[in-house]
Amino acid sequence: MGKGNEIHPFSDMVMAPVPVALATEGLHYVAEARSPGLFQMSADKDITYEQAARHLARRLGTNEDLIQPIRAAESGFKAPIPLHTTLDANRFRNEFGMVPPDT
Secondary structure, eight states: OTTSOOBOOBSSOEEOOOOHHHHHHHHHHHHHHTOOSOOOOOOSSOEEHHHHHHHHHHHHTOOGGGBOOBOGGGGTOOSOOOSOOOOOOHHHHHHHOOOOOOO
């Protein structure tokens, strides 16, 4: 986007992004506590790749007209498209007081 090139994010595929700083903090807590088992963290809700691209464009001051969304199948993507990507982060909340971020 920064070079003035169009991008084609999927309008029908979702993610629940977590900031790197939060993921790092979570890993630190788990390692420090030596907590066994599975921990999951995700944002509080799903957003599409198109929504993420538009958010980044606004943050970077880039022209949103360069975002030309497509459906995953149009790109040749063959894998199943997940309906949801949010995860149950209750263990992080209960053990470390970490709350999933707002998307």
